[in-house]
Amino acid sequence: MSSPVSWPAGVQEAAEVVSARPVGAYTHLVLRAPEAARRAQPGQFVACGTGDSGMLLRRSLSLHAADPEAGTLEVVVAAAGPGTRLLAAKRPGDVVSTTAPLGRPFPLPAPGTPAVVIGGGYGAAPLPWLARVLTTGGSRVVGIVGAASADRLLGTSAVDDATALDGIADAVVVTTDDGSLGAPGRVTDALPEVLLELSELGEPAVYACGPMPMLRSVHTTTREVLGERAQTWLAVEESMACGVGVCMTCVLPVVDLDDDDTPTRMLRACTAGPVFDGDALRWDAIGAAPHLRGGALVPDDAVGAPVVGRAGGH
Amino acid sequence: MSTPSAPATSATEEVAHAAVDLSTSIGSFHLPAPTMTASGCAAAGAELAPYLDLSALGAVVTKSVLREPRSGRATPRMAETPSGMLNSIGLQGPGIDAFLEHDLPVLAQAGARVVVSIAGGDPEEFGELAGRLAALGPDSPVGAIEVNISCPNVANRGLVFACDPGASRAVLEAVSGAVASAASASGHPALPVLAKLSPDVTDLVAVARACTDGGATGLTAINTTLGMVIDPVTLRPQLAGVTGGTSGPAIRPIAVRCIWQLTAAKRAGVLPDVPVVGAGGVASGADALQLIAVGACAVQVGTATFADPSAPARVARELEAELARRGVARLADVIGIAHEPGRGPR
Numbered sequence: 267m268s269s270p271v272s273w274p275a276g277v278q279e280a281a282e283v284v285s286a287r288p289v290g291a292y293t294h295l296v297l298r299a300p301e302a303a304r305r306a307q308p309g310q311f312v313a314c315g316t317g318d319s320g321m322l323l324r325r326s327l328s329l330h331a332a333d334p335e336a337g338t339l340e341v342v343v344a345a346a347g348p349g350t351r352l353l354a355a356k357r358p359g360d361v362v363s364t365t366a367p368l369g370r371p372f373p374l375p376a377p378g379t380p381a382v383v384i385g386g387g388y389g390a391a392p393l394p395w396l397a398r399v400l401t402t403g404g405s406r407v408v409g410i411v412g413a414a415s416a417d418r419l420l421g422t423s424a425v426d427d428a429t430a431l432d433g434i435a436d437a438v439v440v441t442t443d444d445g446s447l448g449a450p451g452r453v454t455d456a457l458p459e460v461l462l463e464l465s466e467l468g469e470p471a472v473y474a475c476g477p478m479p480m481l482r483s484v485h486t487t488t489r490e491v492l493g494e495r496a497q498t499w500l501a502v503e504e505s506m507a508c509g510v511g512v513c514m515t516c517v518l519p520v521v522d523l524d525d526d527d528t529p530t531r532m533l534r535a536c537t538a539g540p541v542f543d544g545d546a547l548r549w550d551a552i553g554a555a556p557h558l559r560g561g562a563l564v565p566d567d568a569v570g571a572p573v574v575g576r577a578g579g580h
Numbered sequence: 581m582s583t584p585s586a587p588a589t590s591a592t593e594e595v596a597h598a599a600v601d602l603s604t605s606i607g608s609f610h611l612p613a614p615t616m617t618a619s620g621c622a623a624a625g626a627e628l629a630p631y632l633d634l635s636a637l638g639a640v641v642t643k644s645v646l647r648e649p650r651s652g653r654a655t656p657r658m659a660e661t662p663s664g665m666l667n668s669i670g671l672q673g674p675g676i677d678a679f680l681e682h683d684l685p686v687l688a689q690a691g692a693r694v695v696v697s698i699a700g701g702d703p704e705e706f707g708e709l710a711g712r713l714a715a716l717g718p719d720s721p722v723g724a725i726e727v728n729i730s731c732p733n734v735a736n737r738g739l740v741f742a743c744d745p746g747a748s749r750a751v752l753e754a755v756s757g758a759v760a761s762a763a764s765a766s767g768h769p770a771l772p773v774l775a776k777l778s779p780d781v782t783d784l785v786a787v788a789r790a791c792t793d794g795g796a797t798g799l800t801a802i803n804t805t806l807g808m809v810i811d812p813v814t815l816r817p818q819l820a821g822v823t824g825g826t827s828g829p830a831i832r833p834i835a836v837r838c839i840w841q842l843t844a845a846k847r848a849g850v851l852p853d854v855p856v857v858g859a860g861g862v863a864s865g866a867d868a869l870q871l872i873a874v875g876a877c878a879v880q881v882g883t884a885t886f887a888d889p890s891a892p893a894r895v896a897r898e899l900e901a902e903l904a905r906r907g908v909a910r911l912a913d914v915i916g917i918a919h920e921p922g923r924g925p926r
Contacts, residue, residue, distance in 0.1 A: 270686045275630030278890060315887060320663050322828050322863075322887050349660075365631075365889065507658050507665060508886035511627040514620075514643075514669045515658035532651045532672060537627075557816045561655040570649035570675070 300337030313509030315363035386476025390421030498544030618882030635691030664830030668821030707754030714762030745790035756795025835860025843875025865898025
């Protein structure tokens with residue numbers, strides 16, 4: 267069917283689980299979804315049903331890889347709650363209802379642009395695929411993967427060869443908060459040196475996936491080290507009910523950098539993202555209310571922001 | 581209405597291969613299929629086009645349109661509950677100008693029939709929106725207006741219109757007045773006006789009666805029911821908007837009860853004989869049939885669309901199979917059948 271929408275539309279498939287294996291604290295699933303596998307690009311995601319669990323909503327997972335010839339999608343599931351626990355417990359032969367590929371992929375830089383790809387925890391899942399595309403385009407690519415502790419790492423051969431950046435990126439830096447593997451500290455502690463090294467080859471492109479505080483820190487660090495140089499492309503992990511643009515739950519305050527008036531709008535992470543230009547996110551409103559646990563406020567200057575005395579409505 | 585006889589097995593199989601007449605109507609608005617999207621569950625409608633044929637649905641019901649653009653609420657806007665969810669979006673939308681300029685032409689291009697949901701802070705805003713939609717005339721894809729009275733009344737400390745018969749009536753008077761003016765000016769029939777009822781009331785029939793007294797020519801039942809979830813870590817409300825609308829299969833029994841009450845009131849002559857569009861937790865054809873059996877002439881599929889964007893079309897196919905299996909040739913033959921002991925398929 268033709269699509270009247272301006273973002274990539276997914277396809278619904280009943281995907282058989284081809285393989286399921288533990289990778290550190292996570293589960294690596296290979297799903298047979300031939301239509302989606304033909305179209306998927308790095309940065310996109312798959313919305314997975316949890317079956318007859320009584321949990322209605324899909325779990326959106328970033329794609330680790332897609333193999334058009336095998337007709338498979340790969341994801342790395344972190345069992346964070348009841349829904350993802352069910353997905354992480356899938357075994358070969360089980361069927362997962364999927365809608366994919368969803369969201370806008372990572373924009374690619376001019377051929378030869380040096381790049382750093384950064385992942386926090388299971389957020390590193392799409393990085394090997396992205397790094398492969400970048401190196402094929404002639405980029406020198408440095409990977410930085412980090413986690414709270416060694417068992418939460420992904421993307422390094424110290425945890426698992428098949429999902430690692432090693433051998434794809436030109437160099438890989440590993441950090442853990444507790445120092446249990448790699449350099450003690452955060453990914454952003456390692457970032458300045460990598461940015462300075464890469465910027466000798468040209469203005470680097472910065473790609474990051476992980477929790478919002480890490481993405482904020484990647485953006486801030488990049489600006490501190492390189493000023494206005496280097497574009498940051500950040501893949502967010504907003505919770506979303508549908509993944510296809512109808513529920514309006516996954517919105518973020520985003521500035522329109524192409525408009526001289528730079529208006530801020532609450533944009534859907536599923537259709538406008540999940541990859542955003544770090545300069546376009548309204549960091550002053552994201553995570554601004556600690557009791558909302560990662561939620562974002564509506565900036566007072568946003569288009570259609572609430573007016574005092576005018577009540578809401580669901 | 582004819583009474584479907586209890587069919588023999590062979591007859592059932594025969595009928596199962598014949599097409600069931602699923603057409604229905606809401607006043608002058610004829611629908612070739614009985615399922616619609618539900619307001620707030622399909623965005624502008626075009627979002628679902630990659631997953632179903634919009635022109636094959638009974639209608640696309642838009643997210644509520646307001647006079648001005650609105651950003652909606654802070655996030656989190658969603659909390660999952662057993663067999664349901666809460667949402668607290670805050671009526672995010674582009675406003676009527678952008679809706680007419682960008683969203684409606686896309687739906688027209690797709691061949692969709694459209695029910696435009698409207699919302700406002702006072703009766704005047706509702707009337708203005710209805711007037712602009714009614715002025716589009718019969719060449720537009722707009723076949724009906726659904727009035728979202730479950731939004732706060734600015735003049736009454738934010739108490740939602742739908743919880744107050746007088747306020748509901750005032751909104752419907754403004755809407756039906758605007759629709760009637762446009763009709764008399766153009767000579768075309770007036771757009772049907774559906775009042776979308778909230779289940780969060782003590783006397784649903786009294787509110788429904790206030791709406792029909794105000795000029796509603798149909799009713800949609802039900803909107804979400806107000807709920808709340810506490811975050812287990814912070815022990816504070818999980819939704820940024822504190823409370824949210826509960827939807828999904830968890831509230832289906834409430835929808836069935838409400839449609840039953842409205843239909844019983846119509847049969848008792850307490851409520852005018854206006855069409856009732858059912859909504860609430862429909863995820864399958866069998867679910868839809870429950871709402872139809874208690875009196876719904878058409879069914880909206882809402883939250884199920886989040887998990888399955890093809891759900892509004894799938895539910896119609898499943899409903900057809902449910903009716904064919906029972907030897908029912910026409911949807912119209914089972915509307916309200918639950919009120920008629922002794923009538924109906926085996």
